[in-house]
Amino acid sequence: MKNLISLISGLTFGIGLILSGMTDPAKVIGFLDLFGKWDPSLMLVMLGAIAVAFFGFRWIEVKKVTFFNEPLHLPGKSHINPELIIGSFIFGVGWALAGFCPGPALVALGYGSNQVLIFVIAMLLGIFLHDQVYKKLFDRHDQH
Amino acid sequence: MQIQWEVFTPIHSFFGGTLIGLATVLLLFFKGRIAGISGILGALMQSHHTPADHYQWRAFFIMGLLLSSFIYSIFAVLPRFTIQANWLMLILAGLLVGFGTRMGSGCTSGHGICGLSRLSTRSFVATLIFMSAGVIACFIFLHLIGI
Numbered sequence: 001m002k003n004l005i006s007l008i009s010g011l012t013f014g015i016g017l018i019l020s021g022m023t024d025p026a027k028v029i030g031f032l033d034l035f036g037k038w039d040p041s042l043m044l045v046m047l048g049a050i051a052v053a054f055f056g057f058r059w060i061e062v063k064k065v066t067f068f069n070e071p072l073h074l075p076g077k078s079h080i081n082p083e084l085i086i087g088s089f090i091f092g093v094g095w096a097l098a099g100f101c102p103g104p105a106l107v108a109l110g111y112g113s114n115q116v117l118i119f120v121i122a123m124l125l126g127i128f129l130h131d132q133v134y135k136k137l138f139d140r141h142d143q144h
Numbered sequence: 145m146q147i148q149w150e151v152f153t154p155i156h157s158f159f160g161g162t163l164i165g166l167a168t169v170l171l172l173f174f175k176g177r178i179a180g181i182s183g184i185l186g187a188l189m190q191s192h193h194t195p196a197d198h199y200q201w202r203a204f205f206i207m208g209l210l211l212s213s214f215i216y217s218i219f220a221v222l223p224r225f226t227i228q229a230n231w232l233m234l235i236l237a238g239l240l241v242g243f244g245t246r247m248g249s250g251c252t253s254g255h256g257i258c259g260l261s262r263l264s265t266r267s268f269v270a271t272l273i274f275m276s277a278g279v280i281a282c283f284i285f286l287h288l289i290g291i
Contacts, residue, residue, distance in 0.1 A: 010208020048161020126242020
């Protein structure tokens, strides 16, 4: 049951991304090209998503448990560290370079394009390099 | 700044956005989880996790994303799709997106949608930075270097 809900959530998320136009890298770059010919569409995607999710979060944060009476797993909201700033900056540059962020890239894999496949493999490698290489080196350094 | 009206799709984008919001709420209400794609991918790639639930819901969610274009194509024609980046740029972009989202603990979905909906200061800062970095990088790539 819960796995089915996760699957439907992923499907709905993906269909939303396709319908909104965000799986087209040219459209995403059109949004980031603020000083050229700007396509504000992405802002409406975020507006639409937040308009729905805002009330969901208000409601669940009062209720404090899921519909199955299980605890929530929500991250902290206020801790700002250098990693947050540097990481987000690195992500932004990569986002502008190809016009893909993680969600749309995974959805676009289904289009059967080799270019998307290259991007996704590199993205998984980037995740691996951070989680398994950088983070482990940093943690070891931290313990000394 | 000059709005390119001929490619602006306010209705489709807003409606698509509300679907993304619904998907987020579904995962939140039934799993108590944030629909952050980079976080889900990162957790899936970790080893040493014994509880099956660590992987299961994440694998099903990602499967949904991967299958969504197929389901969409049954009912409608998939929209236009243009990649201007060459393979070298795609590799570099992928590495930066993977590394950066993990270092910054989130991407457009986790920070930009979930975090902003929760009025999280942390996500507000992250979203402001990746959007600004994207706009500046885009300006440099398109208008200064010309790639």
